Amino acid sequence: MVETILNYSASDDFFMQEAIAEAMKAPSYGEVPVGAVIVRNGEIIARAHNLVETEKASSAHAEMVAIARAEEALGAKWLSGCTLYVTLEPCSMCAGAMVLARIDRLCYGADDPKNGACGSVLDVTGNASLNHSIEVTRGIRGAECGGLLSDFFRRRREENAALKKKNQ
Numbered sequence: 001m002v003e004t005i006l007n008y009s010a011s012d013d014f015f016m017q018e019a020i021a022e023a024m025k026a027p028s029y030g031e032v033p034v035g036a037v038i039v040r041n042g043e044i045i046a047r048a049h050n051l052v053e054t055e056k057a058s059s060a061h062a063e064m065v066a067i068a069r070a071e072e073a074l075g076a077k078w079l080s081g082c083t084l085y086v087t088l089e090p091c092s093m094c095a096g097a098m099v100l101a102r103i104d105r106l107c108y109g110a111d112d113p114k115n116g117a118c119g120s121v122l123d124v125t126g127n128a129s130l131n132h133s134i135e136v137t138r139g140i141r142g143a144e145c146g147g148l149l150s151d152f153f154r155r156r157r158e159e160n161a162a163l164k165k166k167n168q
Helices: 010-029 062-074 092-101 142-166
Strands: 035-040 043-049 082-088 105-110 135-138
Touching: 010 035, 010 043, 010 062, 010 082, 010 105, 010 142, 035 062, 043 062, 062 082, 062 092, 082 142, 105 142
Parallel strands: 082 105, 105 135
Antiparallel strands: 035 043, 035 082
């Protein structure tokens, strides 16, 4: 199991702000506000937000889209030397893709107590049985990242209630 790190640097904070900027684009497309950036040598090589609804694809999570874009940018299937910043703790699909892509480090904002696979529910990123493990830093701007999600789902519930009331 890889140790989860709670302390982070000013550059981690900067890159999480970039992931948050990506997440903030998602609601205008009807997407859950999750954003991701992938950094190598201090430079963003890929950025993405959720595209599940847009692409009608359950695999179009921000992390998966960012990984594909980073692989394309580097012309390689391995993302060694890269750090992925994402606003929400990755699910098992995304954590597994990160392991397979050989990402060195994950930094995330809000914990996901229902689906998180980086220590909350499962620990795919630190599973010693797998051929690669990932250093995890959690809680970067966690309250802000969690607030984006809470606000989005609150608004969605309010809209659904208003629609239901209108149709009665």
